[in-house]
Amino acid sequence: MNADRLPGTAVGGVPSPPPGLVVVGHFDQCPGYRVERPRGSDSWLFTWTTGGQGALRQGRAETRADPGQLVALAPGVRQSYGVAPGARNWRFWWAHCRARPGWSSWLRTYGAGDGVYVVGPVPAGLHGRVESAYRRMLADARWTGAEAPPVSIPADDRVAVAHGTAARELALCALEEVVLLSAAAARTPAPPPGVDARVRRAQELIAADPGAPHTVRSLAAAVALSPSRFAHLFTEQAGRSPMRELREARLLHAARLLESTDLSVERVAAASGFASPFHFNRVFHERHGTPPGAFRARHR
Missing domain, CATH: 2.60.120.280 (Regulatory protein AraC)
Incomplete structure (x- = not known):
């Protein structure tokens, strides 16, 4: 052809x-x-x-x-x-x-x-x-x-x-x-003008290890801000709260594990930072339109 x-x-x-x-x-x-x-x-x-x-x-x-x-x-x-x-x-x-x-x-x-x-x-x-x-x-x-x-x-x-x-x-x-x-x-594109370096740093910490036990308090401490100031600044500049950003990163990480490993759904949930398999199943279904088990079967 x-x-x-x-x-x-x-x-x-x-x-x-x-x-x-x-x-x-x-x-x-x-x-x-x-x-x-x-x-x-x-x-x-x-x-x-x-x-x-x-x-x-x-x-x-x-x-x-x-x-x-x-x-x-x-x-x-x-x-x-x-x-x-x-x-x-x-x-x-x-x-x-x-x-x-x-x-x-x-x-x-x-x-x-x-x-x-x-x-x-x-x-x-x-x-x-x-x-x-x-x-x-x-x-x-x-x-x-x-x-x-x-x-x-x-x-x-x-x-x-x-x-x-x-x-x-x-x-x-x-x-x-x-x-x-x-x-x-690749050379990473320059961040949008006005994005605070502390917000970018928090996003990098989340992306590097989404399964870690991050909290608003721990992320705020990592960038030397009070929890309330950090949460307000992050939401203002990222367009969503720190915990919403964390949940999205965890769901992406879970999807990658389901696709590329044979870990049980319960272990995928734990490795992605979800304490409850039931909660993980619910939010994963909401995000991807299918339960974790069906998602794995479809993509593998």
């Missing part, structure tokens, strides 16, 4: 790949290449640019994709992307899939609005490893489960669809490496 056979406009009977599939490819497009999805995509799109420049728009958010940048577009929002105006080409790796829940916490820092995440620039020393992970993803997507996965891909192999369960999981593991490497090593 090559780009010439793909639709320029994805509407009606020509939708984006369904979220249950993992589709990966590598394109080198000339000026004029553009994809429009007025209804948005049904799955996440992850692009890694290796040459030229791309232009992506989703909702009201716009960004340019430069070499060494990972750009992720969440599903469900009107989107368009193509070769940037004035650029000679756009050479990039891409993947459509359902994102693993744990990736949200890695991408959150790089949110540009309307489900757009711009991760980068990633240090040049990691570019080869990120591209290698995408190449492995393309090869693993073709694994049939009968022999060993292919160790290389033909030069003209540009698009692959992972149909089997094992092939999908291997491909997602390679993409997870891309997301983790990029998000961990």
Whole structure:
């Protein structure tokens, strides 16, 4: 399959790949290449640019994709992307899939609005490893489960669809490496103007160990504020209370454990900082729309 056979406009009977599939490819497009999805995509799109420049728009958010940048577009929002105006080409790796829940916490820092995440620039020393992970993803997507996965891909192999369960999981593991490497090593965007350093520090403490027994008092002490002053400042600047921020971080951590480990639901609850499994089940269901056990079955 090559780009010439793909639709320029994805509407009606020509939708984006369904979220249950993992589709990966590598394109080198000339000026004029553009994809429009007025209804948005049904799955996440992850692009890694290796040459030229791309232009992506989703909702009201716009960004340019430069070499060494990972750009992720969440599903469900009107989107368009193509070769940037004035650029000679756009050479990039891409993947459509359902994102693993744990990736949200890695991408959150790089949110540009309307489900757009711009991760980068990633240090040049990691570019080869990120591209290698995408190449492995393309090869693993073709694994049939009968022999060993292919160790290389033909030069003209540009698009692959992972149909089997094992092939999908291997491909997602390679993409997870891309997301983790990029998000961990990229230059963190400057915080919004006016955000107090003590609020940022408290957010970092929560994100670093959501399962710890954090309280308003302990977080306030860590940033040298009184509990009442800290709670007011945090809520004012973060848009939600410290305990709400903590609960969201714990639920994300729990989702990651359910997806990637065989720990019982009770142990996942305890490891994520929830004292009561009953309370954990209730708030997890409220947040994700399904009980923890059903969530694990669906995502594994």
